[in-house]
Structures are given as C-alpha cells and as structure tokens.
Amino acid sequence: MADFEYFRAEESDQFSFFRIPKALFTEKEFASLSTDAKLLYGILLDRISLSKKNGWIDSDGYVYIIYTIAELQELLRMSHTTVTKLLYELDSVHGIGLIERKR
Template sequence: MTDYMTTTTELPPYFFFPWFLLDMGLTLTAKLAYALLLDRARLSQLNGWTDEAGRVYIIFPIEKIAEMLGKSMTTAKNVLAELEAAGLIERKRQQFSKPNHIYVKLPDGQKFSRP
C-alpha cells in the first residue's frame, strides 16, 4: 500500500540531481552516476577529504559504482569515461595498490538555483 505525501511526511534518503544535467548530452546512466558521485563528494567535503591543493576527492571503486547503478563493470567504466570526456570528473592514479582519486567538477559559470 502507498500513502499520499503530506506536509509532515518523512522522506526516504535521497540525493540531489543537478538541473544542469538535464541540458547536457549525456546518457541517462552517466547523469545518474554524476549525481551519485556528487553526493559522495559532498560527504568527502564534510569529512575534509582534500588533496594538497585543497581539492575535494572521493574514493569510489568501479565495482561499487557498477553495483549501485545496477550495471556491469564495463558500463561503469564507460560512464566514468563519458563523464571525464564531458569535463565533469577527473580521475587521478595514486601509488601502486592505492585507490584512484576521483574529483567531481562543476561546469564553469553554472548557476545553482532552480529554473
């Protein structure tokens, strides 16, 4: 059974989907992945995960990204490549056996208010 939402309804956990993604020529899976990565970046920001230049990074294994998206490892890799080509993320290799850092980027001049 489902209930109607009221002014006092407690909402389930969710993450934000940036409005600017709607206008970008990305696959739907890439848009969803970006929203997921942006949510993780917010947590890294709150926890102070920054590099020597003060840039926030996330550590998010491809296996976990694929699992959360309900997609294959190949699709997850392709989506990360799509986001990197669009300039929305940057991946930095770390030393041997250390996980890569993913930097989530925001488009230049982007306004963050609703249309």
C-alpha cells in the same frame, strides 16, 4: 507486483535523494551525455558531503571522493563494463570533463 503507498506530508523528510544538476538536462554542452551518466554524476556529487566530513581535500582545496567501480556496480546494478563506460563519458580524458579520475 509490489503495493507501494503514496508519500504523506509527514513522511516526506525521512527519505534521502540524489540531486542531479538541472543544467545536465537543459544545457546544450551536456546533450551528448547519456541519462545514466547524468545519474552517475548525481551519485558522485552525493558523496562529496561524506568526503568533506572525512577531510578529503587536496592541496588545491578541492574535495575528492573515493568510489570504487565495484561499489558503483552494486549501487547501479550494472556491469563493470557499463560503469566504466559511464565514467569515461564523464571524465576529463575520454569524455566531457566533469570529473577527473585518479587511481
């Protein structure tokens, strides 16, 4: 078992964190989403700042992100099937409509 130290006040700014909208947990309309799908959405939101920096904005002014399923598999340590299922939960065709997927 690893021996992890607690965070000290001066160390707390050196770590980055994924932010997940609280509404995903508090609003009834998102109750059907799995916790893993909510985590994935937070990870996708985190990529927006990189996309803005790269100028990835469509003709309607929406920022878009590029994340391959393979990248998400590695980050989440999940299978292709599981990541695809989570994306389906979030997308506008099969799921709740928080993301729109393009190939």
